[in-house]
Amino acid sequence: MKSSRRNFLKATGLACGVATIPAWVLETEAAEAAAINKTKLADIAISLAKKLGASYADIRINRYRNESIFTREERVQNVSRTQSFGFGVRVLVQGAWGFAASHVVTPESVRRITEQAVEIARANAAFQRRPVEMVPAPKVVAKWKSSFEKDPFDVAIEPKVQFLLKLNEAAMKAKGASFVTSSMSFQNEQKFYASTDGSRIEQYIIRANPSFTVTAVNRSTGDFQTRSSLQGPKCIGYEYMEKHPWLDEATQAGEEAVAKLKAKPVEPGKYDLVIHPSNLWLTIHESVGHSTELDRALLWEANYAGTSFLTPDKTGKLQFGSTICNFFADRTQPEGCATVGYDDEGVPGQRWDLVKDGLFVGWQTTRDLAPLVGQKKSYGCLHADSWGSVPFPRMPNVSLAPAPVDARLDDLLADVTDGILIYGNGSWSIDQQRYNFQFGGQTFWEIKKGKVGAMLRDVAYQSRTTDFWHSCDGLGGKATYEINGSANDGKGEPGQSNAVSHGCPVARFRQVNVLNTGAKKV
Amino acid sequence: MLTEKDSKALCDKLLRFTKADDAQVSVSSEDFSHLRFAANAFTTSGRRENATAHVTVWIDKKRGAASANDIDDASLNMAVEEAERLARISPVDKEYIPTLGAQRYKPIGGFVESTVNVPLTERARAIDAIIRDCEKSGVIGAGFHHSHGDASAFATKNGNFHYNRSSLVALSVTARTPDGGSSGYFLRNHFDVAKLDVSRIGREAIQKALTSRAPRTLEAGIYPVILEAQAADDLIRFGFDARSTDEGRSPYSTTGGKSKLGETILDERISIVSDPWHPELPTSPVAGDGVPAEKVYFVRGGVLENFHYSRYWAKEKGKAPTPGPVNQIIEVAGPTASVEEMIKATERGLLVSRFWYIRSVDPRTALFTGLTRDGVWFIENGKIQYPVRNFRFNQSVLELLAPGNVEMIGPPERTSSSESQGRGAAITPAFKVKQFHFSSQSEAV
Numbered sequence A: 001m002k003s004s005r006r007n008f009l010k011a012t013g014l015a016c017g018v019a020t021i022p023a024w025v026l027e028t029e030a031a032e033a034a035a036i037n038k039t040k041l042a043d044i045a046i047s048l049a050k051k052l053g054a055s056y057a058d059i060r061i062n063r064y065r066n067e068s069i070f071t072r073e074e075r076v077q078n079v080s081r082t083q084s085f086g087f088g089v090r091v092l093v094q095g096a097w098g099f100a101a102s103h104v105v106t107p108e109s110v111r112r113i114t115e116q117a118v119e120i121a122r123a124n125a126a127f128q129r130r131p132v133e134m135v136p137a138p139k140v141v142a143k144w145k146s147s148f149e150k151d152p153f154d155v156a157i158e159p160k161v162q163f164l165l166k167l168n169e170a171a172m173k174a175k176g177a178s179f180v181t182s183s184m185s186f187q188n189e190q191k192f193y194a195s196t197d198g199s200r201i202e203q204y205i206i207r208a209n210p211s212f213t214v215t216a217v218n219r220s221t222g223d224f225q226t227r228s229s230l231q232g233p234k235c236i237g238y239e240y241m242e243k244h245p246w247l248d249e250a251t252q253a254g255e256e257a258v259a260k261l262k263a264k265p266v267e268p269g270k271y272d273l274v275i276h277p278s279n280l281w282l283t284i285h286e287s288v289g290h291s292t293e294l295d296r297a298l299l300w301e302a303n304y305a306g307t308s309f310l311t312p313d314k315t316g317k318l319q320f321g322s323t324i325c326n327f328f329a330d331r332t333q334p335e336g337c338a339t340v341g342y343d344d345e346g347v348p349g350q351r352w353d354l355v356k357d358g359l360f361v362g363w364q365t366t367r368d369l370a371p372l373v374g375q376k377k378s379y380g381c382l383h384a385d386s387w388g389s390v391p392f393p394r395m396p397n398v399s400l401a402p403a404p405v406d407a408r409l410d411d412l413l414a415d416v417t418d419g420i421l422i423y424g425n426g427s428w429s430i431d432q433q434r435y436n437f438q439f440g441g442q443t444f445w446e447i448k449k450g451k452v453g454a455m456l457r458d459v460a461y462q463s464r465t466t467d468f469w470h471s472c473d474g475l476g477g478k479a480t481y482e483i484n485g486s487a488n489d490g491k492g493e494p495g496q497s498n499a500v501s502h503g504c505p506v507a508r509f510r511q512v513n514v515l516n517t518g519a520k521k522v
Numbered sequence B: 001m002l003t004e005k006d007s008k009a010l011c012d013k014l015l016r017f018t019k020a021d022d023a024q025v026s027v028s029s030e031d032f033s034h035l036r037f038a039a040n041a042f043t044t045s046g047r048r049e050n051a052t053a054h055v056t057v058w059i060d061k062k063r064g065a066a067s068a069n070d071i072d073d074a075s076l077n078m079a080v081e082e083a084e085r086l087a088r089i090s091p092v093d094k095e096y097i098p099t100l101g102a103q104r105y106k107p108i109g110g111f112v113e114s115t116v117n118v119p120l121t122e123r124a125r126a127i128d129a130i131i132r133d134c135e136k137s138g139v140i141g142a143g144f145h146h147s148h149g150d151a152s153a154f155a156t157k158n159g160n161f162h163y164n165r166s167s168l169v170a171l172s173v174t175a176r177t178p179d180g181g182s183s184g185y186f187l188r189n190h191f192d193v194a195k196l197d198v199s200r201i202g203r204e205a206i207q208k209a210l211t212s213r214a215p216r217t218l219e220a221g222i223y224p225v226i227l228e229a230q231a232a233d234d235l236i237r238f239g240f241d242a243r244s245t246d247e248g249r250s251p252y253s254t255t256g257g258k259s260k261l262g263e264t265i266l267d268e269r270i271s272i273v274s275d276p277w278h279p280e281l282p283t284s285p286v287a288g289d290g291v292p293a294e295k296v297y298f299v300r301g302g303v304l305e306n307f308h309y310s311r312y313w314a315k316e317k318g319k320a321p322t323p324g325p326v327n328q329i330i331e332v333a334g335p336t337a338s339v340e341e342m343i344k345a346t347e348r349g350l351l352v353s354r355f356w357y358i359r360s361v362d363p364r365t366a367l368f369t370g371l372t373r374d375g376v377w378f379i380e381n382g383k384i385q386y387p388v389r390n391f392r393f394n395q396s397v398l399e400l401l402a403p404g405n406v407e408m409i410g411p412p413e414r415t416s417s418s419e420s421q422g423r424g425a426a427i428t429p430a431f432k433v434k435q436f437h438f439s440s441q442s443e444a445v
Helices: A004-015 A023-035 A038-051 A107-125 A157-171 A239-243 A246-262 A277-289 A409-414 A465-470 B004-017 B073-088 B120-137 B198-210 B229-235 B242-246 B311-317 B339-344
Strands: A056-072 A075-093 A096-102 A141-145 A177-195 A200-218 A223-228 A269-275 A327-330 A351-356 A397-400 A418-423 A428-430 A436-439 A443-448 A451-457 A459-464 A472-475 A482-491 A496-504 A507-516 B022-038 B041-059 B062-068 B140-156 B161-176 B183-190 B222-227 B270-274 B296-300 B329-332 B348-352 B355-362 B367-372 B376-380 B383-387 B390-396 B406-409 B413-415 B426-428 B431-442
Touching: A038 A056, A038 A075, A038 A107, A038 A177, A056 A107, A056 A157, A075 A107, A075 A157, A075 B041, A075 B073, A096 A107, A107 B041, A107 B120, A157 A177, A157 A200, A157 A246, A177 A246, A200 A239, A200 A246, A223 A246, A246 A451, A269 A277, A269 A409, A277 A397, A277 A418, A277 A428, A277 A436, A277 A465, A277 A482, A277 A496, A397 A482, A409 A472, A418 A459, A428 B355, A428 B367, A436 B390, A436 B431, A459 A465, A465 A472, B004 B022, B004 B041, B004 B073, B004 B140, B004 B161, B022 B120, B041 B073, B041 B120, B062 B073, B120 B140, B120 B161, B120 B198, B140 B198, B161 B198, B183 B198, B183 B229, B183 B413, B222 B229, B222 B339, B229 B355, B229 B367, B229 B413, B229 B426, B242 B311, B339 B383, B348 B431, B367 B431
Parallel strands: A075 B062, A096 B041, A141 A200, A269 A418, A397 A496, B222 B348, B329 B426
Antiparallel strands: A056 A075, A056 A177, A075 A096, A177 A200, A200 A223, A269 A507, A327 A351, A327 A397, A418 A443, A428 A436, A436 A459, A443 A451, A459 A507, A472 A507, A482 A496, B022 B041, B022 B140, B041 B062, B140 B161, B161 B183, B222 B431, B270 B296, B270 B329, B348 B376, B355 B367, B367 B390, B376 B383, B390 B431, B406 B431, B413 B426
């Protein structure tokens, strides 16, 4: 990859249809290209950190670009482009971490910030009770680019705006649709990593995140209902906007928002649930993704995100769910928002099992977590959401494998006498050890004697993680498998936001507790 | 952090660079540092400095925005040109209102230099003392200490300018018993580091963990509840947006396009106020769209008195833009009671320390779900009898504070919601209420 500024300017020049780049831009580019040599800056940081006593050090010099367009009905509310550029230095001195970061990317600044990072580590080392240890990682010199067909930053703004306005028009076609908001945002991470291991890694990552919500208001009753898009962010390019049938989904969403006003309130009780991937991904995220984070199990997140009902002694012993449940972590998964070439401490992206045949078998680890459970290598889960954030353990893509047979939605419905079919994610909440959860959705449909019937409303399902996954007795095959995810998964102190995906097939669960959230007493 | 002079110079430069019809520019800068600990040992610690310039322009009423954190001339120029390019190719902004001319903003406090520059060794020693207290008490400590200095300035093409600095230091501590059977938490923050009682925060967390040992299981259901101020702040957040109410999609919308304005919606002792000059909660004197903030009552004596009108929506509706909210202060009329007095007055009920993972379930009724965390105790005959396991709740905030449900109210104090990690702040009292809806039981600690 060449100069990041060069790429940025080329992209924006193309995007805006500018025939010639203004002279001052070229001057800036030339000046920056001359001034910012990432390898040289890395050499300064790494050699200085070593000289000052660091047993390990890394520097990340990163640029983050974001483009967002927000609309409502026939209006464009904002079109914006942002970028953030800077570097962070992390050092390990006498068993204590120190980190410092700045937006001023110059050799002088790199020296000053490296000294600060060492100073912070030293101040803390005097009081450190448990010196940090790391498993080794191989030296890597590589360039990696995420998979995309069309870089969204090379696509002009006009068709994007027109696309969203057409989508809004489609949603508002339904009689009774009152409002619609829609947006698309694109992220580009240009990451450079260097460490005392000798690694030098450059990565270029693109993610796309479109969304919309339709609202239907009944003025005479004072009621209102919403229907949001079922699709989430993906690690692909602008082709996401061109290949998914967005206009069809918006038309359907408008109709369903209106239909929800007249839908039958659910009768609370126990139901068999057939859950579409557009809903189930979030349940996997909260109950499987977070519970298998080793830092939580070791109490590192006790003060904020919480711990986990899983503990190291349960590895290979606890039956997490029914034997058809196979959850895997995968930082190489196509379209996965947490897919990378390498994590933020140089460990290659990889795939491994978390739950095999229902048995809990694996953790998410980093280089300083792995030795605490006797492992000799990291699974590569270290991540920072910015050049200015301390990298720490973050979730890889965590997915539920589809059934090995070609089971379809109808096959799962066929065996349900009295159940509910659920699409889309709505409200969500789970406790700090990942036992008790409650999830809503976007649309809910009665299942009577194997057939999908009337629309329901005000549905939320509430369960306990292991009870829920033990109740899973049916999975769809590959044809029902979809990948969905979150662009903003929060964790850590200071809080950081991580993009992550979860693939799964449609799945069936027996006798799950269902609440009516519209009732006077829920 | 940028000084007022430097910030003004950058804002002026951005405005000079733009050829747009109208523009609002801003420059923000920060100095942030933290120390995190867990399992009775330090985990991460760091510092970050940053400065960002934001540009929003309108050309023929078409809007574009850009930002960048390189603040040299060429980069600022590039941000301006980027915003202008986006504006030229955007449709007309139908909600465009010309930016404000010069305004008068009454100064606030809220910045203390020493809060931003907490010495490294002093911080490490203070956290070490908390860990020692945890070790002595036989509990496992985790926590997060962070300090911030933020400077922000904005200017408009029509002549407005304002610069503000703020500081914040926060500490939260969680203490857990080694058997994993109980947990306690305490959080406080302040703009003045001298007013953050670090040792108290550790003590309170440890005490809650120790008094929560061997919790019993109670059936979920409707209970009388005492919410400590932390729990109240975690749960109670109000928004009074006029536009969504007028559009029929807020809990204050009623039938026929009407609203609950003028109706009694909360207990008559409760007022919901925004006040940038509150001595314990100094907040920016700039409300939305640059409007100079004033003290605003949204609920006074339980009656819904005001909605928030943006400049655009105010123009549409022939109203004045609302000079707030910039913060949330719950004022209490009449006598207040301490949590101890509330416990004494409770025949049968629960004391709740904190809530967690609170999410909206039904915006029509302001219904939220979430869980108790880090301390729930059963009260009978005016005394705490024993700790109990956590619950999931599904509770409307409006019903929680509705007339007839609120029995006693504590003295309002500075709080910070635990999900904000101590970044947010509010003035909140403890409450004793007749009914709180717990819908299921959770074994999480």
